[in-house]
Amino acid sequence: MYRYDEFDERFVRERVAQFRDQVQRRIDGALTEEEFRPLRLQNGLYLQLHAYMLRIAVPYGVLSSRQLRALATIADRYDRGYGHFTTRQNLQFNWPKLRDAPDILELLADVQMHTIQTSGNCIRNTTADQFAGVAADEIEDPRPVAELIRQWSSLHPEFAFLPRKFKIAVNGATEDRAVLKAHDVAVRIIRHAETGETGYQILAGGGLGRTPMIGKIVVDFAPKGHLLSHLEAVMRVYNAQGRRDNKYKARIKILVHEIGLPEFKARIAAELEAEGPSFRQEEVDELARIATFFARKEYETLAPHSRPYERARAANRDFAQWADTALFAHKADGYAIVTVSLKPIGGPPGDMTSDQMRAFADLADRYSLGELRVSHAQNLVLPHVKKDDLFALWRALGEHGLSTANVGLITDIIACPGLDYCALATARSIPIAQAIAQRFADPARQHDIGPLNIKISGCINACGHHHVGHIGILGLEKSGRESYQITLGGDASWNAAIGELLGPGLTADETPAAIERLVDFYLAHRLSGETFIETVKRLGAGAFKGAFAGVSRHEAA
């Protein structure tokens, strides 16, 4: 993985010193609360319902075991012994004190981490495919590009005070695991149809929230060395022309929508033209330097099939069931990518205790070359596991409550923090996720239902990506009561789609039963081998409305 050189190191240290100074200036009154607010936010510090929340950047979802141990230490020393992984591959602590924040940043800097721009109206932490560099379906490893963007976007002098937050995602595989089309800007590494060279396709204008929009291709192909000039052109058009009169219309998606795709592309072209040649040799050189850190690991030469693994599968049904959901094809023979569920039945999605963090760090050292990943689905990944080791790993995970066999299944629910923590929430999300998971707890039933993504947001801001959930749940508040809107048919893949609203809102108590009706309808109508989303697409969301309506009356609570 990437390691800071002396300059990155100095930069992050200077950032900590700057924040210390900013806190001091706030205390002695040089900065007003209004002036301090964006500075605090750009260091990842939010004021939440009960306390401050600190959001730590996990750049493109890559962590080392050493970094995870440092996070465990912070959780113990400055928080309540746990952290929460988010849909943007970051980690949040929910109970830090403002006065401790500079010290926490210092501890993070010790392990080459930071909180830079994890919040605020600026370019946020760049996300990427959690299987980057190891997936068998990869065209090119997206991490060097993501790191290039991390550096370029850090304290960008021109783009630190944008109309609104700005999220960038990068993907280099044929399958989109980074939800590209839900991002303000997305970079997709593709192979040119004629020349075969790899380069960048750029999408813009995606985003969920109040007005969900699917990102559109704005640059068909930017060759290597032309990426940052193109990104700067997009950013410049947005910074100058994005709306600032209404916070709900300030995202780039609204600009693209209001002026139309052709006009938006014309403005990018004009900006590029005015700037002059878009090729930058230094970008090529820097990318090459960064890429050396991500060079292919030294894998052992192994047979593609592992006899110990096959034997363990045959002997242990629970293990086989876990392996069916957790494993993904690795580039190297004899290795597997393992996704570890942070969704134990009845637990808050994405939470991890400090003990689990330390245990997991040890397992990463033992079985995965000391490396792990965070996925946008709020799970963890061990990217380099020998198939021969899978059974031992599974047993060890089980000792720490980390072997739930539900990755990609109905209980692998994405949920934002909601009303339990978030100051903006209109309803709870975590308890809804817990209640649904409990209803479908039976592993055999989950496996029978197959792949199904439920995504829950506690307000219209859609941090839980509910619009692109196969089943989406949005918690609102109606005359003092929580009301949950259910959407069907959303899709977070390259065939991204926004789910369709099924009917009036439900109470928290009614929601799990309504979900069950939808699932039962699917089970009754699926063709052989058809997944939930395939059935929804074939029949249309409308076909499910009857099943849904069966419970859409508010029953007396």
Place this chain on the structure above:
Amino acid sequence: MKLLDRNGLKADVYRRMSEGQFDGPGIVSLAELADGAQPAAGKLGLAIENTANVRDVERHFDSVTLIVIHFPSFGDGRGFTLARRLRRAGFGGTLRASGPLIPDQFAFALACGFDEVELPEGQIERQPVEQWRGALTAFSAPYQQGYRRPRTILEERRRNAPEAAR
């Protein structure tokens, strides 16, 4: 109003012409310029909003020595892009940011092409010059290429790289 540049506080030789007749260099708006406003003595400043079109401003480059870009609030970053675009279009005179910027934005402003910042009444009392000057040295070098800064991390890296890698 207080004016400061990278060296600290400085005297403002310009005055807004709308504030009355005055012998020294004056500042006018695009509309006043179109009406033929001219300062009594040589130098001319042009005050624009951060939404101004580069083309409308560009045609006055030869006749103005100062352009003042208005920042309605410190959170409105349009002025940074406008400054960058005016420099790109070839403006070689003095570029001034006028509005309630904060010290933590000073380095950004200079990098985007500004020379000086004009602060509203009372702000420099709260945020003394040392804080503005200090903000300029908070970071030894930035990552981004293509902005007005003495050195960047990429350049430092290149200088550091072994001969063979150059």
